[in-house]
Amino acid sequence: MEKIIIGKIVNAVGLKGEVKVYCYTDRKERFEELERVYVEDTPYPIANVRYQANVAILRLEGIDDRNQAEAQKGKNVSILESDLERLPEDTYYVRDLLGIAVADEEGRVLGSLSDVVQSSAQDLYEIKLESGKKILLPAVREFVLSVDMENRTMNVKLPEGLLDL
Known part of the structure; x- marks a missing residue:
């Protein structure tokens, strides 16, 4: 079964073996719901979780x-x-969106989704155009018309002038 990276150990904490984990998830509290995590390929049961600002402090057995x-x-x-x-309808993991074909309202393929830039206001979809140029599109309903995960396509409405930049 595939492993999904959700953070990185950035330091040790105290003398009893706790580790400070920089979280890649949008909910650091997720660690409280897990029985174990893997550090590289080694499984470790989680003995305790606490938080310090925006990082999780884990005590691993x-x-x-x-x-x-x-x-x-x-x-x-x-x-x-x-x-x-499990995610709500119309919500996707970034890993599932990467590489999806992006087409305009008329169905013309523009390129593919190459990255998702997560910011405090809203996510931005980085679309690598067939020309090699990259554009950023706000990930909001106004611009993202539909996502078909089965066919790996996304239909978008580009803001006027975006391709001219």
Whole structure:
């Protein structure tokens, strides 16, 4: 089963083996709902979770002192694909959107979705045009008309003049 990276260990905390995890998820509280995480390929049951600003502090079973915690610094934290939350309708994981074909209102293929830039106001879809040029499109209903995950296509309405920039 595929593993999904949800964070990175950025430091050790204290003397008892806790690790500070920079979260890639939009809900750091997700760690409270998990029984275990993987650090690289090694599974670790979660013994305790707490928070410090925008990071999670995890106490992982089997990492019992600061030296062991420091040895994990820089490593990815993952979960199994089966541990992913079910999303509401018309909501997608970024990993599922990447590479999807993007077409205009008339069905002409413009290019593909190459990245999702997550910001505080709204997400921006980075679309790599067939010409190689990249444009950013706000991920809002006004511009994103439909997403067909089965056929891996997205239909969009581009703001006037966007392609001329």
